[in-house]
Amino acid sequence: MWDKILFLFCVTTTLWEVNSVYLKNTVPTEKYVPCNLGLLHFDKVRENYWKCTVNFGLYNITDAVMSIVFINKINVDTYQNNYFTVQKTNKYSLLISSKQLLLEKFVFNVSTENFKKNDNDVPVVNLLTLNNIPLCNDRIKAALRTIPANVTHSHSGKLHTHVCGRRLINHTELVTTRAEAQQGDWPWHVALYLKESRNTISYHCGGNVISRTAILTSAHCVSNNGVLRNVSTIYIVAGLSNLTNSKQPGKQKLVIEQIIMHPAYKSGDPTSDLAIIKVKNIDFTxxxxxxxxxxxxxxxxxxYYKEATMVGFGLTERNMVSTVLRSTHVKVQNDSTCTSFMQTYKLYLNDYTFCAGNGPNSTANPLNGDSGGGLVFSTMQPDHKISWFLRGVFSKCFSSPGASVCNSSYYVVYTDVGPYYGWIYYHADLDFSDNVMVSYIN
Known part of the structure; x- marks a missing residue:
């Protein structure tokens, strides 16, 4: 019944205590990740010009020789320092070699040739080897491609074990950020709705799937002035990338069984601003x-100063709730950066919280993230692929005097999930082994 109500009524949000994503003057950025590797990626700087970042620090090696063969012709300025040499071996290939101490990370620039204005100028990698071990080629790319399951029927007959932080649908190696997400891009993000009256259900918060029976969100999303809301007033939908599309394949309406707020939570305080929503079994698809x-x-x-990704529906530039899921990059800041910007941050930053944002002069600052939504980091796993880890849950943002929405030049405060790891795992019915990568079974 509530499913029909959900999409018949306008989607609204509360602007005072529960906050939503807003991207100010943002230009979508493109990132190319060959074979979804953690080793290197390309960020588009401008037309036909890309910055390549190499992450040798992800490997426990003392020397490295990496060969890259591109599908199309490329240009690169001969690059060398006391640690690395980057040189072209022919019109299509690069050789990167270490000289002595292996730097954890370094960057260089690549330009693509012979592309017309409307052509795809991505420096597509055909073959990549590290110390003569192939990490990316046509065979590996083919293995990464996933045909979307017929989720309205049998999900292609595949059962998925608890493999965390992985997308099962790889739309492409090219990822556009600060843009509208496709379904399956952020499969752990859920939408929380609040029943405000008999005939009104509105979008309220975000949340994060962390197990088959648990959603992690902010305590202030499930309470009113510190008092736990009635379970019957909260609804959760997983698998959504569009709030108004009632026919999206893969959508799951979750049945709430219990809500557990952290016992140390105090209304308005980001410290311990966490809640576990226990649900009936979630189908991993x-x-x-x-x-x-x-x-x-x-x-x-x-x-500190590491780049993370924030995901949410939130607000558009017109302060209306976005019906489509969005994502953006954001940097974690040192506490002193935020307290120097505004003394109020001293009240909220401690060993259990942190602040993030791109700074007051950035044109791509998030106004704030969906309350309860996650700040996630990409981390390379032993199979050379990326897994996403939740480190922060959005808790608090700040508005200018007299304003009803948060100021995009201010930093956002997140509740750090690291110190609450034991509490989260206990109430989410997880074992420590559940964050270990395993393959899914047929």
């Missing part, structure tokens, strides 16, 4: 998958 949980760890300093 091409469109619904769990996110890995980062932890246990209490040290947040190691990921």
């Amino acid at each position: 091409d469109y619904v998958q769990p996110i890995c949980v980062w932890g246990p760890v209490f040290d947040k300093h190691k990921f």
Whole structure:
């Protein structure tokens, strides 16, 4: 019954306590990740010009020789320093070799040749080897391609074990960020709806699938001034990339059994602003998958200034709820960066929270993220592929005096899930082995 109501009524959101994504003057950015590897990626700088980032620090090696063969002709300035040499071996190939100490990360620029204005200028990799071991080629690419399952029937007969932080649908190696997501791009993100009256159900918050029976969100999303809301007033839908498309394949309406707020949560305080929503069994499909949980760890300093990804529906530039899921890059900041910007942050930053944002001068700052939505990091696994880990849950943003929505030049405060790892796992019915990569079975 509520499913019909859900899409008949306008989607609204609460602007004071529960907050939503807004991207100011953003230009979609393109990232090319050959074979979805963690080793290297290309970021588009301008037409026919790409920045290549190599992450040798992901490997426990002392020297490296990497060969890259592109499908089309490329240009690269001969590049060398005390650590690496990058040189063309022919019109289509590069050779990257270490000289002495292996740097964790370095960058160089590549330009693509002979492309017309409307042609695809992506520097597509045909073959990549590291120390003579092939990590990307046509065979590996073919193995990565996933045919979407017929989710209205048998999901192609495949059962998915608890493989966390992986997309099962690879639309392409080319990822556009700060743009509208395709279904299956962020399969752990769920939509929380609030029943405000008999005939009104509105979009309220985001959340994160972390197990077959648990959603992790913000405590303030499931409470009112610190008082837990009635389970009957909250609805959750997984597998959505569009709030108004009631016929989306893969959509799952979850049945809530229990809501557990962290016992230390205080209304308005980002510390311990976490809640576990226990649900009946979630079907893991091409469109619904769990996110890995980062932890246990209490040290947040190691990921200062690291780039993360924020996902949510949230607000459009016109302060209306976006009906389509969006994503954007954002940097985690040192506490001192945020407290220097505004002293109010001192009230909310501690060992259990952190702040993130691209700075007051950025044209691509998120206004804020969906309350309860996750801040996720990509991490390379032993199979050389990327898994996504949840490190922060959106808790608090700040508005200018007299404003009803958060200011896009301000930083956002997240609840750090690392220190709460044990509490999360206990209530989510997880074992420590559940964040270990395993293959899905036929």
